[in-house]
Structures are given as C-alpha cells and as structure tokens.
Amino acid sequence: MNIVLLGSGNVATHLAIALKAIGENIVQVFSPNFDNAKQLADKVNSEAINQTSEIDSQADLYIISVKDDAIVEVAAGLSKVKGLVVHTSGTTDIKVISSLVNKAGVFYPLQTFSKAKDLNFNNIPLCIEATDSEQLELLNELAHKLSKEVYKLDGEKRKVLHLAAVFACNFTNHLYAMANQLLIKNDLDFDIIRPLIAETANKVLVDLPENVQTGPAVRNDESTMNKHLSMLSDLPELQEIYQTLSTSIKLAHK
Amino acid sequence: MNIVLLGSGNVATHLAIALKAIGENIVQVFSPNFDNAKQLADKVNSEAINQTSEIDSQADLYIISVKDDAIVEVAAGLSKVKGLVVHTSGTTDIKVISSLVNKAGVFYPLQTFSKAKDLNFNNIPLCIEATDSEQLELLNELAHKLSKEVYKLDGEKRKVLHLAAVFACNFTNHLYAMANQLLIKNDLDFDIIRPLIAETANKVLVDLPENVQTGPAVRNDESTMNKHLSMLSDLPELQEIYQTLSTSIKLAHK
CATH class of the missing domain: 3.40.50.720 (NAD(P)-binding Rossmann-like Domain)
Known part of the structure; x- marks a missing residue:
C-alpha cells in the first residue's frame, strides 16, 4: 500500500x-x-x-x-x-x-x-x-x-475510550508524579517506589481493579487517613486530591 | 533463625x-x-x-x-x-x-x-x-x-513512603476502576485498556513521571477537557476527580 x-x-x-x-x-x-x-x-x-x-x-x-x-x-x-x-x-x-x-x-x-x-x-x-x-x-x-x-x-465509543484513557494513563501518571513530589521533599528516591508501581499495574492485567483495591480508604481506616491528611497540611493541593479520591474509594466499596 | x-x-x-x-x-x-x-x-x-x-x-x-x-x-x-x-x-x-x-x-x-x-x-x-x-x-x-x-x-521517612504509596498504588488502582466504570457503561471491555495501563507504568520504570506526562491537561487543550467534562455530566463524582486532577496537572506544568 x-x-x-x-x-x-x-x-x-x-x-x-x-x-x-x-x-x-x-x-x-x-x-x-x-x-x-x-x-x-x-x-x-x-x-x-x-x-x-x-x-x-x-x-x-x-x-x-x-x-x-x-x-x-x-x-x-x-x-x-x-x-x-x-x-x-x-x-x-x-x-x-x-x-x-x-x-x-x-x-x-x-x-x-x-x-x-x-x-x-x-x-x-x-x-x-x-x-x-x-x-x-x-x-x-x-x-x-x-x-x-x-x-x-463508532465515534461515541472511541470518545469514551479516550476519556477512560485519560483516567488510566494521564491521571495515573500524575499520581506517580505526586508520589515523587512527596519523596523528593523527604530526600527519598523514586527508585524505592518503582516496584510498587509495576506490581499495581501487573495486578490489573489479570484481574479487575475493583477486585484488588487496597489501602486505608477501602478499609475505612479513618485513623490512617487522618494522619495522612495532617502530613499533607503544607501541600493543600495533594490534600485535596487525597480527600477526593479517598471519598470516591469509600463510596465505590461501601 | x-x-x-x-x-x-x-x-x-x-x-x-x-x-x-x-x-x-x-x-x-x-x-x-x-x-x-x-x-x-x-x-x-x-x-x-x-x-x-x-x-x-x-x-x-x-x-x-x-x-x-x-x-x-x-x-x-x-x-x-x-x-x-x-x-x-x-x-x-x-x-x-x-x-x-x-x-x-x-x-x-x-x-x-x-x-x-x-x-x-x-x-x-x-x-x-x-x-x-x-x-x-x-x-x-x-x-x-x-x-x-x-x-x-526512620519512622518519619517510612510514613512518607507509605503516604506516597497510597498515591502511586491505591489511588492509581482506583483510577483504573473509574476507567473501567466508564468502559462498562458503554459496553466496552477492560481488556482494551490493559496495554495502556502496562505501558504507563513501564514508562516511569525508566524515566520520571514529570518528564512523561501526556494528555489534554498538560497540553492545555481546553476544548478536549470541556468535551470530557460534559461527557461526565451524569457522573458528578468522576467529573470532580477529572476537574481536580486536570487542574493539578496544569499547575504542575505551567
């Protein structure tokens, strides 16, 4: 061709x-x-x-x-x-x-x-x-x-797919970047978190994400979430994202 | 031992x-x-x-x-x-x-x-x-x-690491789940997005996330972002997350 x-x-x-x-x-x-x-x-x-x-x-x-x-x-x-x-x-x-x-x-x-x-x-x-x-x-x-x-x-499904990709790729990458922001601020290297990132993606290659959710929000562990929010008190932007996503996880799994 | x-x-x-x-x-x-x-x-x-x-x-x-x-x-x-x-x-x-x-x-x-x-x-x-x-x-x-x-x-650094892991793992997995929510609602299978999830993680195993950010927010593509927000009008929770994370990406890359 x-x-x-x-x-x-x-x-x-x-x-x-x-x-x-x-x-x-x-x-x-x-x-x-x-x-x-x-x-x-x-x-x-x-x-x-x-x-x-x-x-x-x-x-x-x-x-x-x-x-x-x-x-x-x-x-x-x-x-x-x-x-x-x-x-x-x-x-x-x-x-x-x-x-x-x-x-x-x-x-x-x-x-x-x-x-x-x-x-x-x-x-x-x-x-x-x-x-x-x-x-x-x-x-x-x-x-x-x-x-x-x-x-x-068709175009409608393709547009949905593109939107889903923004969540699964663009937003995900930004969460990696926010994790790195926290690490840098505390003299920790991004290397330390790379195996976790790889395994988090690996898990959903063989399962659905809603079946493998872990962390304080899905456990309703308010004590840990409150500690985390207070650790983010000087990073209001990350605090807002923490709050928004934790609320969403709790809602999805209640 | x-x-x-x-x-x-x-x-x-x-x-x-x-x-x-x-x-x-x-x-x-x-x-x-x-x-x-x-x-x-x-x-x-x-x-x-x-x-x-x-x-x-x-x-x-x-x-x-x-x-x-x-x-x-x-x-x-x-x-x-x-x-x-x-x-x-x-x-x-x-x-x-x-x-x-x-x-x-x-x-x-x-x-x-x-x-x-x-x-x-x-x-x-x-x-x-x-x-x-x-x-x-x-x-x-x-x-x-x-x-x-x-x-x-020490304990302080370990706690920061745990918090960074919530962003890089728990929140990331929830974004995968939200992508799947959009796919299911439109009769699309999660399989279609798995290669993208794998590659998004692969990229940051050899680079830093802030260097490989893609998507409408980092391009300041307001037209696409507005289309996405209107596609999410019946999913206010996802709309809020879209808004919060897009704003954060724009701030981080301005």
Whole structure:
C-alpha cells in the first residue's frame, strides 16, 4: 500500500516505523516544518515535504497524525485525493474530515507514545472507523497486519475510550508524579517506589481493579487517613486530591 | 533463625513463604482464628497456635503482621520474650511496640500483596528500623537475604513512603476502576485498556513521571477537557476527580 503520512510527532513516528516494518510503502512524510518531516522521512526511506501542493494525489491511504486542532486544516489540503483519508485522534469526530475529503476514516491507536521509547505494535489496540464498509475492510486488513487487537468502534465509543484513557494513563501518571513530589521533599528516591508501581499495574492485567483495591480508604481506616491528611497540611493541593479520591474509594466499596 | 509469625493475612503469608524459601525456620504461626493460623502454618511446615500463652518464648525474631490497630494488643502478649519483636506496618511508630517489648524493630515491605498472586521478594523494597544498632544489623542481614532493595529508614521517612504509596498504588488502582466504570457503561471491555495501563507504568520504570506526562491537561487543550467534562455530566463524582486532577496537572506544568 502507498501511504502518505501527514505529521511527524510521537504517534506519526511510531506508526511510520511500524508500517514500514510490515512492508508498507511510506511515499511521503508531510510536516509544515521541513526539518521535522525530513527527520522522520529519513527513518522510513521516504520523501519529506512541507507544501500541501506537493502531496502525492495517487496514494492509497493518507494518515493525518497531527494535533486535534490542526486536523481540519490538513484535511482541507486533501480534498482532491481519491485515496482514503484517516485521522488518528481519539476525540475527533469522523465528520470533521468526511465533510472535506472523498473517503474518510479513523485509525486510533490506544497507547501512550514517547519518541524515545520503542513500542511493539502487536498488542496496541487499534480502533478503526470508516464512512463505508469497503474502506473499513481496507483499514481492518491493515490494522490486523500491525496488531492482534483491532476494534471496530463508532465515534461515541472511541470518545469514551479516550476519556477512560485519560483516567488510566494521564491521571495515573500524575499520581506517580505526586508520589515523587512527596519523596523528593523527604530526600527519598523514586527508585524505592518503582516496584510498587509495576506490581499495581501487573495486578490489573489479570484481574479487575475493583477486585484488588487496597489501602486505608477501602478499609475505612479513618485513623490512617487522618494522619495522612495532617502530613499533607503544607501541600493543600495533594490534600485535596487525597480527600477526593479517598471519598470516591469509600463510596465505590461501601 | 527461629521465627514466630503473628498474623495470617496477605503480608504474613507472602513473608512466611519467602522466609521459608531462604531457609529460615518459622517455628509458629499465631492467629486468634486457629483455622487461619493452620492454613498458613501448613504452607511453611510450622505449628499453628491461637493462644498468646502458647507463644514460644525462645525464638530469635517475632514478626507482627496484623492490622495496624491490632499491633498493640499482639505486642502486649510479647512483653516477656527476649528476641527481637518487629511489626510490618508503614504507618505505625516503632514506639508503639518498643514501650511494650524488650527489643523492637520495624520490617516494612513496600509492596501491594494479594494472597492469590505470587511475588518475587528479590526486588521488593524492605524498609527496616530498630531501637539499637545490633538489632538493626540483624534485620539488615535478614532483609538482604530476601531482597536486593534494603533501606534503613526512620519512622518519619517510612510514613512518607507509605503516604506516597497510597498515591502511586491505591489511588492509581482506583483510577483504573473509574476507567473501567466508564468502559462498562458503554459496553466496552477492560481488556482494551490493559496495554495502556502496562505501558504507563513501564514508562516511569525508566524515566520520571514529570518528564512523561501526556494528555489534554498538560497540553492545555481546553476544548478536549470541556468535551470530557460534559461527557461526565451524569457522573458528578468522576467529573470532580477529572476537574481536580486536570487542574493539578496544569499547575504542575505551567
């Protein structure tokens, strides 16, 4: 398949490398910043471009992998291409691009990407959607070559999934950061808590989180919770989060 | 070493098995509930007892691994033994037992334990404390046989660590549960989000959480955050948590 990739960020980079690895042809990498386009294009033996007018109109698939609020602008530059145009956003409706291009779809990988960290696409859930069944089948075939976890999801379910991911990933990471804030303040190293973080995640890979909740809140251990709140008296922000989450745990398990 | 274990819960069970595995002798397992004592005693070829009067007074080490509010009562039954008495609590001051027994210490494993799940003690951080340096050395030797991560920490630092663990483990698990609540409500399976949970934890095993924060809050993406808040309008509890944590992320990264 001949693919034009529009974007050069974390998702675009991982996707380009994974697509190349399964033998797809990345014909062009587009970015308004030519250096960024070039950096990624070089990795996947592709051509870097930074002008919409240079986009190859004969490709089979155009993948828009840019910030959500830039999707419309990029899609507008693809109004004349015949191939399928997809975006990779969890929150953006398919209509945002289907009103601008001939054939539209969504190809949303549910994972957290960092440029510096290699990822095995094989178990990354890929959520796909398209405006017609033929295009959906094309995306389905491609997705299955990349991953064993492929989900055909409409926009509403995809948005829920993205919201759930904010809780399970973004907020979780911020809790790790708050733990580190407490450790740093007391000359303790983050290393000491890493095995606990790993095991907390490991547990829910084989069980459901509601079955393995531990800690003072689920035990209704008011004495420990009060000690903790008083330890946080000079960190009102952490105190509020402690209070809010403890109340929520107690409610969920009462 | 001859060890008496007082308790039969998750921590006691994992600790007994690990101590047995390195060749220590668990002479007795005490629990007010004889069946519980017996169940664990059988696993480690030990004697089950449920009367304080039956406790062997000649052991080298007494490990109290019971709920925090039961520690005092159990320690009071050990006032006549000559061996070292330790508790395994993150939040309980050493003074709670040192005022009751001859030699006191703390042996706190920083991990989340479930009876059903095997754990390798080798990378579980063990935090130790004792009222005198000779006893601390005894605990240090034992701890190093169990784990490569041994920390001599005073009570204040241990309490901070326990509090940090509530953020990094208990609260994190509750965020997983809230993600699952959203998924269930929309007929989506928790499986779809498990790879993301694993990778979110994996990232901070090699980096610091503040360096790898992603999501709408750190990008100041108000449009997505507003969409999410409106999707949560019928779940006010989740909405409050979304608001509180997003505000905190924005503050931490501004």
